[in-house]
Amino acid sequence: MKIIVCVKQVPDTTEVKLDPVKGTLIREGVPSIINPDDKSGIEAALSLKDQYGAHVTVLTMGPPQADAALREALAMGCDEAILLTDRMFGGADTWATASTIAGALKTMEFDLIITGRQAIDGDTAQVGPQIAERLNLPQVSYVEEFKCEDGKLFLKRQFEDRYQELEVKLPALITTLSELNKPRYMTVGGVFDAYGEDKVKTISYQDIKDHVDVANIGLKGSPTRVFKSFTKSPKALGQFHDGVTTDQAVELIVSKLKEKFII
Amino acid sequence: MSANVLIYCEQRDAALQKVSLELIGKGKELADTLGQKVIAVLLGKNISGLAQELIDHGADEVIYADHDYLADYLTEPFTKAFSAILKEQDPEIVLIGATSIGRDLAPRTAARIHTGLTADCTALDIDPNTKGFLMTRPAFGGNIMATIICPDHKPQMATVRPGVMVVRKKEAHKGVIREFTVDFQPEDINVKILNTVKKSNKRKDITEAKILVSGGRGVGSGENFGALRSLAAALGAEISASRGAVDLEYVEKDRQVGQTGKTVRPDLYFAFGISGAIQHVAGMESSELIIAVNKDAEAQIFQYADLGIVGDLHKVIPKLVDALTAESST
Numbered sequence: 001m002k003i004i005v006c007v008k009q010v011p012d013t014t015e016v017k018l019d020p021v022k023g024t025l026i027r028e029g030v031p032s033i034i035n036p037d038d039k040s041g042i043e044a045a046l047s048l049k050d051q052y053g054a055h056v057t058v059l060t061m062g063p064p065q066a067d068a069a070l071r072e073a074l075a076m077g078c079d080e081a082i083l084l085t086d087r088m089f090g091g092a093d094t095w096a097t098a099s100t101i102a103g104a105l106k107t108m109e110f111d112l113i114i115t116g117r118q119a120i121d122g123d124t125a126q127v128g129p130q131i132a133e134r135l136n137l138p139q140v141s142y143v144e145e146f147k148c149e150d151g152k153l154f155l156k157r158q159f160e161d162r163y164q165e166l167e168v169k170l171p172a173l174i175t176t177l178s179e180l181n182k183p184r185y186m187t188v189g190g191v192f193d194a195y196g197e198d199k200v201k202t203i204s205y206q207d208i209k210d211h212v213d214v215a216n217i218g219l220k221g222s223p224t225r226v227f228k229s230f231t232k233s234p235k236a237l238g239q240f241h242d243g244v245t246t247d248q249a250v251e252l253i254v255s256k257l258k259e260k261f262i263i
Numbered sequence: 264m265s266a267n268v269l270i271y272c273e274q275r276d277a278a279l280q281k282v283s284l285e286l287i288g289k290g291k292e293l294a295d296t297l298g299q300k301v302i303a304v305l306l307g308k309n310i311s312g313l314a315q316e317l318i319d320h321g322a323d324e325v326i327y328a329d330h331d332y333l334a335d336y337l338t339e340p341f342t343k344a345f346s347a348i349l350k351e352q353d354p355e356i357v358l359i360g361a362t363s364i365g366r367d368l369a370p371r372t373a374a375r376i377h378t379g380l381t382a383d384c385t386a387l388d389i390d391p392n393t394k395g396f397l398m399t400r401p402a403f404g405g406n407i408m409a410t411i412i413c414p415d416h417k418p419q420m421a422t423v424r425p426g427v428m429v430v431r432k433k434e435a436h437k438g439v440i441r442e443f444t445v446d447f448q449p450e451d452i453n454v455k456i457l458n459t460v461k462k463s464n465k466r467k468d469i470t471e472a473k474i475l476v477s478g479g480r481g482v483g484s485g486e487n488f489g490a491l492r493s494l495a496a497a498l499g500a501e502i503s504a505s506r507g508a509v510d511l512e513y514v515e516k517d518r519q520v521g522q523t524g525k526t527v528r529p530d531l532y533f534a535f536g537i538s539g540a541i542q543h544v545a546g547m548e549s550s551e552l553i554i555a556v557n558k559d560a561e562a563q564i565f566q567y568a569d570l571g572i573v574g575d576l577h578k579v580i581p582k583l584v585d586a587l588t589a590e591s592s593t
Contacts, residue, residue, distance in 0.1 A: 011403075013403055013404030013406065013542070014404065014540065014542065016403060016404060016406050093379060094370065094380065094382075095373065095374065095377075095378075095379060095380070098374060120404055120523075121402070121403055121404065122382075122402060123382065123383060123401075123402070123404070123522065123523070124370075124382035124383070125366045125367075125370070125382065126366075126369075126370035126373075126380060126382055127370075128370075129338070129367055129370040129371040129374070130370050130371065130373070130374040132338075132371065133342075133370075133371045133374035133375055134374060138338070138339060138453035138454050139338050139367075139371065140338070140454060141338075141363075141366070141367045142363050142367070154457075158363065159336075159362075159363045159364070160362060160363055160468070160517065161275070161461060161462055161468070162275075162459055162460060162461040162462055163459075163460050163462075164335070164456055164457075164458070164459050164460075165456070165457040165458040165459075165460070166454050166455065166456055166457060167454070167455040167457055168453065168454050168455075169453060172453075179516065222379070223377075223378055223379030223413050223415065223416040224379035224380070224381060224411050224412065224413050225411065225412050225413075225414060226409050226410070226411060227397060227410040227411060227412045228409075228410050229402070229407050229408065229409040229410070230407065230408050230410075231406075231407055231408070238553070238568050238569035238570055238571060239569070239570050239571065240565055240568070240571040240572075241570075241571065241572045241573065242560050242573040243573070244572060244573075244574065246574060246575070246578045246579055246582055247582065249556070249572045249574045249579050250579060250582045250583045250586050251586075252570060252572060253554060253570065253572070253579075253583055254583070254586050254587070254590065256552070256554065256569075256570050257531075260530075260531070260551075260552055262474070262498075262530065262531055262552075263498075263587065263590055263591070
């Protein structure tokens with residue numbers, strides 16, 4: 001069984017702070033990580049490999065430094081890594097990103113494609129389903145559990161108010177939630193091997209040009225544009241009490257609830 | 264065909280999702296600005312009875328498709344039906360609720376019809392100069408807001424966070440209700456539903472609660488949430504939590520408020536032991552009244568609280584419950 005896991009290297013957004021004066025993001029010193037939902041995708045692929053034997057390829061599209069994410073995936077146990085990188089891919093929205101990745105996937109063999117549900121820097125959850133559409137594959141998103149038997153996948157698909165148990169024939173694409181599992185750590189031997197030469201294969205537009213039109217990649221191929229971005233202004237400060245006793249605290253809350261006719 | 268504002272109206276088990284009505288409310292406002300109509304789309308099995316409800320909430324026209332293949336949500340048949348309707352209607356704007364269904368259907372559809380899609384919007388406007396659609400959403404984990412446009416492709420599509428837009432008052436209206444036939448083939452279904460398990464309905468969804476008693480990492484343990492539950496019981500409230508508390512398994516994931524959880528705007532939001540990371544604030548800052556108790560005077564949450572108290576939640580909550588019980592018995 002051939003599995004390809006698509007991952008994204010993202011800034012750890014929980015570490016991002018706002019410059020209180022300028023109102024801009026402080027990006028310096030923010031670590032880059034494998035997007036958490038994607039990391040669960042890697043773990044899911046590796047556990048299939050452990051159980052049934054599988055060849056796991058990890059693929060990312062990004063700048064050259066995304067290499068670090070791939071090395072980490074290799075050190076976790078992935079067999080092969082592909083870095084899809086080209087200046088022509090820059091500025092892509094989800095539509096153009098999916099076109100590009102689907103173009104690369106068309107040059108590869110696979111039974112199952114796994115992507116994380118969404119990336120923590122964009123939170124769109126769009127690229128996985130859009131890759132599935134481009135490859136004309138069945139998709140199941142929000143997968144919180146799954147197993148593989150007789151060439152079929154059995155999945156638990158999460159909704160707000162329910163879950164579905166589904167059966168899907170391969171090939172297919174699934175998007176995984178970080179609740180799916182607890183990703184394994186890199187092994188020492190794995191880290192050693194991952195940093196060997198020729199472990200990461202780099203693919204540029206030239207390598208996939210027969211599978212995706214140049215009009216469908218990068219900023220030019222993106223239907224959406226960022227019109228502007230801004231930080232939210234905090235609302236007017238409310239009442240703040242430090243150094244009050246527990247009784248005073250309770251009193252303050254009760255009178256606020258009365259003032260607002262809640263009690 | 265004149266360009267219009269088209270709303271995907273999600274239903275589950277032939278019950279409309281609240282977000283559908285919220286989007287009709289917003290869609291009507293956008294359509295009025297553009298001098299256009301609101302078209303509501305319903306996909307399902309035995310759902311035509313819901314159409315009038317959509318009209319009474321502001322839709323001018325309802326297009327529905329009714330088929331066995333649409334009985335339960337599956338990506339492929341729903342995408343086929345929705346794409347066919349969009350192709351026929353050629354709308355200017357399309358709005359879809361950013362639910363676990365909308366966020367599956369919308370991207371697949373946008374990929375099929377080759378247009379842009381903006382995810383999880385929290386504000387929607389029309390540019391007064393270009394008449395273009397301005398779609399604003401939190402990005403970077405809620406640290407910044409970005410306004411996205413889709414200038415050269417139609418329709419301009421957005422998924423919209425549930426709980427953000429306001430439902431219009433229901434008034435009896437007349438509107439057009441029309442059935443749309445989809446040419447389904449057996450190969451349109453490649454995923455088999457073996458079983459559907461609904462979560463117990465006893466507790467209300469936190470997005471519908473009037474009062475939320477929310478706890479964070481500072482609560483300390485799952486057992487300690489018991490005190491918050493007592494307070495919730497005294498106020499007729501629901502329990503919710505920050506991501507920190509959910510990650511530590513103090514409470515279930517469906518109680519999570521914030522960027523990766525749910526957006527809520529109750530009349531009253533209690534934040535106990537919640538530091539107020541921007542990802543959390545993004546999900547609750549529109550609450551009518553915010554009361555925060557935290558032992559750290561520097562906690563970010565105090566910047567958003569209408570009433571902020573530095574104190575020990577483990578002491579404050581039991582006494583507060585006693586005080587409320589005393590109040591209600593007088």
